[in-house]
Amino acid sequence: MNILCISKYASPPNYSKMPARLFILAKEFIKLGHKTTLITSDSNHFAIFPDTNIIHNFEIVGEVPLCWIKTKKYTKTASLNRILSWFDFERKLFKLDLKKIDKPDVVIVSSLSIFTIIYGYFLKKKYNSFLVFEIRDIWPLTMTEEGGFSKWHPLVLLIGFIEKFGYKNSDLVVGTMPKLDLHIKNILGYEKAFHCSPLGFNPDSYTEELGDNNNPFDNLFPKNKIIVGYAGSMGITNELEPFIETIKLLQDNINIHFMLVGSGDLRVKFEKELENYSNVLFLPRIAQDEVKYFLEKCDILYLSTKDSNVWEYGQSMNKVVEYMLASKPIIASYTGYPSMINESNCGQFVKTSKIEDLKKAILEIVNLSIEDRNKLGGNGKKWIHENRQYSKLAQEYIYKIIELRNKNA
Missing domain, CATH: 3.40.50.2000 (Glycogen Phosphorylase B;)
Incomplete structure (x- = not known):
């Protein structure tokens, strides 16, 4: 399969001391024989990217082809600038020259930013791709439970709409937490294909x-x-x-x-x-x-x-x-x-x-x-x-995708 992974915060190890989970999974997918490309951004407070005027930067890191997008920076995690950085990433995703990316059989969109699922849906319709919506933090629930936001806050309502859109229009929802399927059912009112792929570790580290x-x-x-x-x-x-x-x-x-x-x-x-x-x-x-x-x-x-x-x-x-x-x-x-x-x-x-x-x-x-x-x-x-070794988690991830693709074929 050709797999396209998209996450704003999936920093590669050459720009971050600790490579992001999705980067490690992409590398493991490649080891399993699946051509995998990663799209991420340079706006991550855990990483340092080179300064450049180029918006879409292509390179290969540890055998993983990737594109990192120059995006609006922010300094505080709880800030308007962080949200604006999300929107900047989404806007520049749609300006990406898709001729430089192999036609994806599978698109994995991993939060945050949760808005990326819109671009994932666009690719699903354009290429008839299998769409995976991956949740690492449950937004907007985290905002209302731990951030002190009202459930009627405009941003909460917007993110809630996007969350439901993602659950409804994806072919598979993946969560790092084991019981996310219960939350999905609460939101949609019905069960959705679900797979738990938790955080793990790379023994090489x-x-x-x-x-x-x-x-x-x-x-x-x-x-x-x-x-x-x-x-x-x-x-x-x-x-x-x-x-x-x-x-x-x-x-x-x-x-x-x-x-x-x-x-x-x-x-x-x-x-x-x-x-x-x-x-x-x-x-x-x-x-x-x-x-x-x-x-x-x-x-x-x-x-x-x-x-x-x-x-x-x-x-x-x-x-x-x-x-x-x-x-x-x-x-x-x-x-x-x-x-x-x-x-x-x-x-x-x-x-x-x-x-x-x-x-x-x-x-x-x-x-x-x-x-x-x-x-x-x-x-x-x-x-x-x-x-919890990432080699095992990647294999389980791929098996679930193949199982559902065959079922839906």
Whole structure:
């Protein structure tokens, strides 16, 4: 098959330290024998593209033919300029010289920007292509649940219309979250062909053996303590308040120390709250390729999400993948549809707002023997290697497309 993948944020590895999921999938599709082209943009705050006056830039990166489109830049993720950047990308998609792209048998449109499904539908009608609508964030639900937007906001209404249009007119909806099909049924009123293709990992990025001899965090971690670590943003949607309160409750436990790394709107507030507590240390935000070194030095890893209807359909977070690859027990303050951690038996979920439950969960794992703690963390690493390698996810993705194309033929 000739496959055309389109996503505004699918940065290739030559312009980003961490190649985007869709770029990795495109590379795997090629390995499976399918000619695959990727269209993306240069407007991504996780990547740095060269400055150019050329709008449509064609190149081949790691055997993947791609076109990156020069698009309006923005600095804040929650801003009007980000939305305007979406529209700029869509406008320039329609100006693309399609003679430079092989006629696609399959078009995969991956959000964000959700508006790209309009261009995908245009290609479907023009070439009779099989159209895949891929959802990585549920918009506009995320806007109303976590962004504070009214359900009657004009942008929410517009995106809601586009979302429904995409579900209705695609041949297959793919979601990174396992229960997105329930949301689709709520929107359409009927079931739609669905496939879950979650976030995964490329083992080539995890070939380096970590150890005490090359870990830059060696001198920052206290010795002879059980380290509970958190790596990530510290903002409103991360709901770290119960974790902060639990740190206070455990200040007299001399065996436990907490380490937090990252940045965010609430970091200064949390540091101020804990400035007189000796059982916690905040580290500055670190580069993505340094996260694995931080996780390696921890004994237990923590993550949290805000209570939100978004999580009713499950999660597929890079953080969970990275935590499991680190082979550490995981405690997650999370009230949504459970997956991964429970499936692999590598930790436990606790209610987001229950401080006593979080304290109990931490102490349960702290009180395990080193062997049992290592086994618990090892369960996660074993499971993620068996179920989330991108080579496996790409193969499952292709099988689903072929199955439906044959069924509809």
